[in-house]
Amino acid sequence: MKRGGYLVAEDSNGRVARTATASPAVDASVRPRIEIINASKRFPRPDKSGETFTALADVSLSVMQGEFISLIGASGCGKTTLLRMMSGLMPCDDGEIYVSGKPVVGVPASIGFVFQHPELLPWRTVRDNLLFALKQRRMPRELKDRAVAEQLELTNLQAFADYYPGMLSGGMQQRAGLARALVGNPDVLFMDEPLSALDAFTRRQLQQDIAEIIFTTRATTVLVTHEVDEAIFFSDRIVVMGTSPGRVNEVIDVPLPRPRRHSDLIGNPTVAALRDRVLGIVLGVA
Amino acid sequence: MSAASGDAGVRLSHDPAVEVPRSPAPAKPSRPRSRTFSRATKRALPAISVLVFLGIWQIVGGRINPILLATPSKVGEAFVDINREGLLWPAFSRAMEVLGAGLGIAAVGGIALGVLMGRSETAYRVFSPYVAFFQTTPLIALTPLVVIWFGIGFEAEVAVTAMLAVWSIIINTSEGVRMTPDSLLDMSRIYHANERSVIRDIAVPHAIPYIFAGLRIGLAKAMIGVIIAEMDVSLKGLGGLVENFGNSFETARLLAAIITSSFVGVIGTVILEIVRRRAAPWAGKSRVRTQV
Numbered sequence: 001m002k003r004g005g006y007l008v009a010e011d012s013n014g015r016v017a018r019t020a021t022a023s024p025a026v027d028a029s030v031r032p033r034i035e036i037i038n039a040s041k042r043f044p045r046p047d048k049s050g051e052t053f054t055a056l057a058d059v060s061l062s063v064m065q066g067e068f069i070s071l072i073g074a075s076g077c078g079k080t081t082l083l084r085m086m087s088g089l090m091p092c093d094d095g096e097i098y099v100s101g102k103p104v105v106g107v108p109a110s111i112g113f114v115f116q117h118p119e120l121l122p123w124r125t126v127r128d129n130l131l132f133a134l135k136q137r138r139m140p141r142e143l144k145d146r147a148v149a150e151q152l153e154l155t156n157l158q159a160f161a162d163y164y165p166g167m168l169s170g171g172m173q174q175r176a177g178l179a180r181a182l183v184g185n186p187d188v189l190f191m192d193e194p195l196s197a198l199d200a201f202t203r204r205q206l207q208q209d210i211a212e213i214i215f216t217t218r219a220t221t222v223l224v225t226h227e228v229d230e231a232i233f234f235s236d237r238i239v240v241m242g243t244s245p246g247r248v249n250e251v252i253d254v255p256l257p258r259p260r261r262h263s264d265l266i267g268n269p270t271v272a273a274l275r276d277r278v279l280g281i282v283l284g285v286a
Numbered sequence: 287m288s289a290a291s292g293d294a295g296v297r298l299s300h301d302p303a304v305e306v307p308r309s310p311a312p313a314k315p316s317r318p319r320s321r322t323f324s325r326a327t328k329r330a331l332p333a334i335s336v337l338v339f340l341g342i343w344q345i346v347g348g349r350i351n352p353i354l355l356a357t358p359s360k361v362g363e364a365f366v367d368i369n370r371e372g373l374l375w376p377a378f379s380r381a382m383e384v385l386g387a388g389l390g391i392a393a394v395g396g397i398a399l400g401v402l403m404g405r406s407e408t409a410y411r412v413f414s415p416y417v418a419f420f421q422t423t424p425l426i427a428l429t430p431l432v433v434i435w436f437g438i439g440f441e442a443e444v445a446v447t448a449m450l451a452v453w454s455i456i457i458n459t460s461e462g463v464r465m466t467p468d469s470l471l472d473m474s475r476i477y478h479a480n481e482r483s484v485i486r487d488i489a490v491p492h493a494i495p496y497i498f499a500g501l502r503i504g505l506a507k508a509m510i511g512v513i514i515a516e517m518d519v520s521l522k523g524l525g526g527l528v529e530n531f532g533n534s535f536e537t538a539r540l541l542a543a544i545i546t547s548s549f550v551g552v553i554g555t556v557i558l559e560i561v562r563r564r565a566a567p568w569a570g571k572s573r574v575r576t577q578v
Binding site: 087088089106107109111112113115117119121122123124132133134135136164166184 | 478
C-alpha cells in the first residue's frame with residue numbers, strides 16, 4: 001500500500017526473533033493484553049532544521065485483559081501518538097509494544113478503533129459500513145451478516161441499518177462508529193476522543209450506552225480523552241500524562257464497579273476526590 | 287432537497303428505538319419578499335428573458351443583411367428545411383455517436399490512469415509531466431496527425447474527441463483520489479483493507495464528485511472535438527453542415543446547425559447528471575446531515 005511504507009524490515013525481524021525466544025517462558029493467560037516497554041517517539045521539527053522533538057519518552061504501561069484504561073493529559077502530551085502506536089498506525093522509534101502477546105508491527109489482527117470523527121464511509125449504508133470491518137475476514141457471508149445484525153441490535157441501530165451516515169445525527173454516527181469497531185469482536189478496542197464533538201447531553205447518554213456495551217463484550221479498551229469526568233466515568237485506571245517530553249506522570253486506580261451510571265456517581269465522594277487528584281496532576285499543582 | 291430532509295426527519299423522530307434524537311431539520315429560512323416581482327413572475331423570468339432577447343434579435347436581424355445575421359424566424363425555417371431535406375437527423379445522431387464513443391473512451395482511460403496516478407506516487411511522478419504538457423497544448427493542432435493515423439472516418443473523429451477530453455478527466459480523477467482523507471485511509475488500515483478494497487470502497491467513491499467535474503469539463507472539450515473533427519476531417523455530420531453552410535453564406539442554416547450542436551452538448555450534460563445521481567446516491571442525501 002502506498003502510504004503504509006513505514007514497516008522497517010530489519011526492525012520487524014529483530015522483534016519477531018526476540019518474542020520467539022521470550023514468549024514460551026511467559027504464561028499467556030497472565031500476560032497483559034497490551035504491554036508497552038520503554039516506548040519512545042520523535043518527530044522531525046516542522047522548520048526543516050533536521051532536529052527532532054520527543055513526543056513520547058520512555059513510556060511503559062501494561063493493560064490487563066478486560067481492563068478499561070484512559071489516557072488523559074494536556075494537548076501535546078502524546079496520548080494520541082501512544083494510541084496510534086498501540087494500534088499499529090504509527091511505529092515507535094524505541095522500545096516495544098505487544099498486543100495479545102505479539103509485537104505490534106503494522107495493525108494487530110483483532111482490534112477495533114473508534115476515531116474522533118466517526119470516519120464512516122458516506123457512500124455506504126450503516127450496515128455496509130459494519131460489513132467493511134469484516135471484509136478481509138475469511139468467513140462465510142451469512143456469518144458476517146449475522147455478526148452485523150447482532151452488533152446493530154446491541155448498539156440499538158437496527159432501525160438505521162439502511163441509512164447513509166449523512167442522514168444520521170452526530171451521536172448516531174458515532175454509535176455506528178462504535179458498532180463497526182466492535183463487530184469483529186476485537187481483543188482490544190481503541191478510542192480516540194470519540195465523544196469530543198458531541199453536545200453534553202448526547203455525550204452523557206452515549207457514555208452510559210458505550211460503557212454497558214463494552215462491559216458486555218469484555219473488550220480490553222484504551223480511551224484517549226481530555227475530559228477528567230469522562231475518564232473517571234469509564235476507567236479502571238486513569239493514565240495521567242505530562243508534556244515536553246510526553247510521558248506517563250501517574251496511573252490512578254478508580255475503585256468503583258463497572259459499568260457505571262452517571263446518576264450513581266452524583267455526589268460520590270470517591271469521584272470528587274479522584275477528580276481533584278487527576279486535575280491536580282494535569283494542572284501541575286499536585 | 288427540502289423534501290428529502292423533511293422525509294428523513296419524520297422517519298427518524300417516529301422511531302421509538304431512538305435514544306439519541308436527531309436534531310430537527312433546520313427550518314426553511316423565510317426569504318424576504320421581493321417587492322419588485324411576485325413569485326410566479328420570478329419563476330418565469332428566465333423564459334421572459336429569452337423571449338425578450340429573441341424579440342430584439344428578430345427586430346435587429348430584420349434590419350441588416352441576412353448574410354451577416356439571420357433572424358430567429360429564419361433560423362426556425364432553416365431548421366424545418368434541413369430537417370425536411372433529411373440533413374438534420376443523420377448529422378445529429380452522428381454527432382451523438384462520435385461524442386458518446388470519444389467521451390466514453392476518454393472516461394474509461396482517463397479514470398483508470400487518474401486512479402493509478404492518485405494512488406501511486408511513482409505513477410504520479412512518471413505521468414504528470416505529460417498530463418501537464420497535453421493539458422495546455424492546443425491539441426486540435428494535432429488533427430492532421432490523427433488523420434494520418436486513423437484516416438478520415440468515424441475513428442479519426444472519435445480519436446480527436448477523446449484526445450481533447452481525456453486530460454481534464456485524468457487530472458480531476460487523480461486529484462480526487464489524492465484528496466482521500468488520511469483518516470479514512472487510517473480506518474481502512476485498522477480493518478486490514480487491501481489496495482483493491484481501498485480503491486473500490488474508499489478512493490474512487492470519494493473521488494466521484496471530482497470525476498464528474500472532470501467529465502463535465504471533458505464533455506465541453508469533447509464537443510469542440512466532435513465539431514472540429516467533422517469540419518476538418520470528414521466534412522460529414524453537424525461539423526460538415528456548419529462548414530458547408532458557412533462556405534455558402536447560408537447564415538440561417540449555419541445557425542440552425544450550430545444550435546443543434548449545442549443540443550448535443552446539453553443532452554450529453556443531462557445524461558452525465560443522470561449517471562452522476564445513480565453513481566452517487568448518497569451525495570444528495572448527505573446535505574441533509576445535521577452538524578457535528
